[in-house]
Amino acid sequence: MKLSLYHILVSVSLVIEPIYKVNGELKVGNKAPIPIPVAGPRKIGNTVCLPDNFLQADLDPTPFNPVQSYSIEKFDESKYIGPEDKIDEDVEALLKTLTVEQKVGQMTQITHTMFIGCDGTMNKTAMEYYFDKYSIGSVLHYAHPIKTRWSYWSAERYANFTNTLQEYATSKGAKIPMIYGIDSVKGAALIRGAVVLPTGFNIAATFNRSIAYEWGRITAKDTRAGGAQWAFGPLADINTQKQWARNFENFGEDPFHNGEMVHYSVKGYQGDYKKDRTRVAGCVKHFIGYSSTHNGKDQEPRYIPMNELMEYHVPSFQRAFDAGVASVMEAYAATNGEDVVASNMLLRKLLREKMKFKGMMVTDYDEINSQYLKHKTAKDAVDAAYITLNQTSVDMSMVGEGKDFADGVIDLVKKGKISESRIDESVRRILQFKKDLGMFEQPFSDPKLIETVGSKQDIDASREFVRESLVLLKNENNILPLKQDENVLFIGANVNSTSYLCGAWSFSAIGPTKIDGDTVYQGYGDTIASGVEMLTKKPINWIQGYDIYGNRVSDYDEIVRLARKADKVVFSFGEDTLTEVLADIETLNLNPEQYNIVERVAKETSTPITLLLVQNRPYSLGKLSTYADSIINVGIPGAYAGLPIAELLYGKFSPSARMPFTYPKKDYQAAVKYYTPIWNEYKPEFAYGAGFGYNNVTYSNVTVSSNELRPGKPITVSVTATNNGKMEQKETAIMYTTQNIRHIHAPERMRVRNFDKKILAPGTSATFEFKLTAEEFKFWTAELNHILEGGPVTITINAGNKNAVKTQIELYKD
Numbered sequence: 001m002k003l004s005l006y007h008i009l010v011s012v013s014l015v016i017e018p019i020y021k022v023n024g025e026l027k028v029g030n031k032a033p034i035p036i037p038v039a040g041p042r043k044i045g046n047t048v049c050l051p052d053n054f055l056q057a058d059l060d061p062t063p064f065n066p067v068q069s070y071s072i073e074k075f076d077e078s079k080y081i082g083p084e085d086k087i088d089e090d091v092e093a094l095l096k097t098l099t100v101e102q103k104v105g106q107m108t109q110i111t112h113t114m115f116i117g118c119d120g121t122m123n124k125t126a127m128e129y130y131f132d133k134y135s136i137g138s139v140l141h142y143a144h145p146i147k148t149r150w151s152y153w154s155a156e157r158y159a160n161f162t163n164t165l166q167e168y169a170t171s172k173g174a175k176i177p178m179i180y181g182i183d184s185v186k187g188a189a190l191i192r193g194a195v196v197l198p199t200g201f202n203i204a205a206t207f208n209r210s211i212a213y214e215w216g217r218i219t220a221k222d223t224r225a226g227g228a229q230w231a232f233g234p235l236a237d238i239n240t241q242k243q244w245a246r247n248f249e250n251f252g253e254d255p256f257h258n259g260e261m262v263h264y265s266v267k268g269y270q271g272d273y274k275k276d277r278t279r280v281a282g283c284v285k286h287f288i289g290y291s292s293t294h295n296g297k298d299q300e301p302r303y304i305p306m307n308e309l310m311e312y313h314v315p316s317f318q319r320a321f322d323a324g325v326a327s328v329m330e331a332y333a334a335t336n337g338e339d340v341v342a343s344n345m346l347l348r349k350l351l352r353e354k355m356k357f358k359g360m361m362v363t364d365y366d367e368i369n370s371q372y373l374k375h376k377t378a379k380d381a382v383d384a385a386y387i388t389l390n391q392t393s394v395d396m397s398m399v400g401e402g403k404d405f406a407d408g409v410i411d412l413v414k415k416g417k418i419s420e421s422r423i424d425e426s427v428r429r430i431l432q433f434k435k436d437l438g439m440f441e442q443p444f445s446d447p448k449l450i451e452t453v454g455s456k457q458d459i460d461a462s463r464e465f466v467r468e469s470l471v472l473l474k475n476e477n478n479i480l481p482l483k484q485d486e487n488v489l490f491i492g493a494n495v496n497s498t499s500y501l502c503g504a505w506s507f508s509a510i511g512p513t514k515i516d517g518d519t520v521y522q523g524y525g526d527t528i529a530s531g532v533e534m535l536t537k538k539p540i541n542w543i544q545g546y547d548i549y550g551n552r553v554s555d556y557d558e559i560v561r562l563a564r565k566a567d568k569v570v571f572s573f574g575e576d577t578l579t580e581v582l583a584d585i586e587t588l589n590l591n592p593e594q595y596n597i598v599e600r601v602a603k604e605t606s607t608p609i610t611l612l613l614v615q616n617r618p619y620s621l622g623k624l625s626t627y628a629d630s631i632i633n634v635g636i637p638g639a640y641a642g643l644p645i646a647e648l649l650y651g652k653f654s655p656s657a658r659m660p661f662t663y664p665k666k667d668y669q670a671a672v673k674y675y676t677p678i679w680n681e682y683k684p685e686f687a688y689g690a691g692f693g694y695n696n697v698t699y700s701n702v703t704v705s706s707n708e709l710r711p712g713k714p715i716t717v718s719v720t721a722t723n724n725g726k727m728e729q730k731e732t733a734i735m736y737t738t739q740n741i742r743h744i745h746a747p748e749r750m751r752v753r754n755f756d757k758k759i760l761a762p763g764t765s766a767t768f769e770f771k772l773t774a775e776e777f778k779f780w781t782a783e784l785n786h787i788l789e790g791g792p793v794t795i796t797i798n799a800g801n802k803n804a805v806k807t808q809i810e811l812y813k814d
């Protein structure tokens, strides 16, 4: 790594006494961090805030010289590696040395912005105060859109910051390393220069478990490079309400498919996190029911019958637990009338007793206080803390900015209202969590990881993930691929933007501020326009047409004239980089202005139309789905998606992705799922599992190892796919089953039982083999029995596509 003039090499002047381990015992010693010198932020004086329009480059001028490629030691990850019941003796011994105040401090998580002045410098007064007086156990990156501007740092500077916090944590108060948590949900996208990877929707659309793993691994590595040991991901929420603002973050609507992607991404995040210091603790979220909001708005109540919760919501969390996820985050607001953060049923009976989760649990942001601030389920902060600790197994409060939680709980313990043993239950899990992450051996970051952040290797991987995630949904008359010599007119605000490809949870929770815009991605991403230019080697023919909200910004007559002259037109639709309540919508309808220009081009020209849907949500296409000759669902594909999108348009590869959720036609279908009861309407715009490639792939008849399926006697289902085309095809096969009859509880239309993906060279075939067990047909009744019913079953391969094939078997109860 090259050092610039900005680098000031100063030796560490603090006296530090971190805790480390000798022969399995935790000790306090002198293991100093390897200093990570950084270019200091421009000093404007201690109390003078940075102006609104300062350039991010001035805030952190650390030069950025990532390596091309890197290799990291591999550990054996084949066995279960995750939290256990057993707490180590040294952890128990450490717990015994702590005062009540120090224990409660360990249960407290406050935001990083409390340690950064508005001048962008580290506030050591605040560090001294919180670690000395409160022994704060954890700090979180608060992805606040304005405050984040003061801390949108390179991994190098980030590590310097987290290590500085750690110097205080390990030398003050209880001298226990703090754990640093961050919303790294698609790459370490809150750290400048880290590759912003595609969002959960895109990863699910790949139907490639190795991609889910690699996505998690890169995210973990860059998070660790910045000195954070804990990532608040992945999401195991399922996409049940299409209007909900956060569906793009999760892995779609199917419990099995979602669970597989959760499982492999957890493995990627964590690896052998008890040995491998390039990984982080994952935090699966949001437990439970968050996504099924009654009106599609964020943090609204959910009413989910328990049999439905068990059937569809629980499995993906269980897969995260099977993968050894170290922590879980509870969900905002209320499920079935109970505040989740206060629910004994959800956070003790279901989570701990039924699902046997052993790891540590954190709340969502300031959620304990929401009980009195918002939900009126508690009278004040102390009452709220009491309820949560008395009723649930919550271990850590993501407090945010206040001290009420710590002060309140200390008081509750002193008054005997909360027993010290309840506190110990949580602190034990927190200390074991820290120990498992190696924090008592080495609380400081590994400076060697910094140079891997933003490496070409990760950019290439990101582009590969994007290629496998773009869903081709329509291609009449083989309008696509485009040809190099065609005059193609591109229209849409997000054609020339990296920010709109990255979406939310990049830079901040809601993307860059309007002041920063795309400048924060300069050097760390491309655009659809630059991708097209890289590929065609000529300037793109682009007119903006409408802004990101669909409002007209260009002369529409001019667009129609340009479209008439063009060989093809590509319209790109998008959405602002928002999430949570700020991204609430009240209809899936498109802005009429945006709709109208497509209609005009369709009616007033004969130029073929392609739609690129670069969106968080399935906006209703109405007649546009017939006006368009071809449609591609792009999702939110990240900073390096421009080139892969261009490659798809120009036929450099054949698409292989499938829809991870049902794309409704109209608002009234917002709650549509493909596994609706068999007699119920299922007439969406695009089905779950829809998507095809440029090659004509045909399927053989389905064969089964036996026509009879019985408990304990799995069968094998086989089908052969043939690529009749001229290009390589990465082919996704999805196996669904349908029980033709089921008494009392109507069978679902279909359920996904497995999927796989194989590479087919032109003219070749490959056989997919899936195991199918009778046990998979067990379902939850209204009385919460988990039962199996026999009868005829249809097996369908690729139900969402024209080349679907079927067979019939008989299922027996015993």
Ligand SMILES: *[C@@H]1O[C@H](CO)[C@@H](O)[C@H](O)[C@H]1NC(C)=O
Pocket: 007, 008, 009, 010, 011, 012, 013, 033, 034, 035, 036, 037, 038, 039, 159, 160, 161, 163, 164, 167
């Ligand atoms: C952070 O960087 C400053 C300036 O280079 C340096 O003095 C300090 O030692 C560094 N701290 C850590 C913990 O790396």
Ligand SMILES: *[C@@H]1O[C@H](CO)[C@@H](O)[C@H](O)[C@H]1NC(C)=O
Pocket: 046, 047, 116, 117, 118, 119, 123, 125, 126, 129
């Ligand atoms: C630093 O933190 C202290 C204690 O929280 C606070 O009083 C002070 O205003 C902060 N300084 C700046 C520059 O933000």
Ligand SMILES: *[C@@H]1O[C@H](CO)[C@@H](O)[C@H](O)[C@H]1NC(C)=O
Pocket: 389, 390, 391, 418, 419, 422
């Ligand atoms: C919760 O409060 C009740 C009533 O005071 C008490 O009996 C129970 O032990 C408490 N539970 C916990 C886990 O503290």
Ligand SMILES: *[C@@H]1O[C@H](CO)[C@@H](O)[C@H](O)[C@H]1NC(C)=O
Pocket: 496, 529, 540, 542
């Ligand atoms: C895209 O935006 C950049 C920065 O605003 C501008 O310099 C560039 O000319 C635009 N590209 C096209 C094709 O208009």
Ligand SMILES: *[C@@H]1O[C@H](CO)[C@@H](O)[C@H](O)[C@H]1NC(C)=O
Pocket: 696, 697, 698, 724
């Ligand atoms: C695909 O190939 C098969 C086998 O050659 C052929 O029967 C079928 O008509 C083709 N389908 C399309 C849509 O071209």
Ligand SMILES: *[C@@H]1O[C@H](CO)[C@@H](O)[C@H](O)[C@H]1NC(C)=O
Pocket: 699, 700, 701
């Ligand atoms: C599939 O089965 C049907 C009916 O049994 C038969 O007519 C057809 O030839 C079979 N197709 C292939 C590709 O084996």
Ligand SMILES: *[C@@H]1O[C@H](CO)[C@@H](O)[C@H](O)[C@H]1NC(C)=O
Pocket: 208, 209, 210, 211, 214, 464, 465, 468, 730, 731, 757, 758, 759
């Ligand atoms: C799945 O993803 C991995 C990792 O990117 C890649 O190596 C592999 O070729 C992909 N497999 C298929 C069948 O697409």
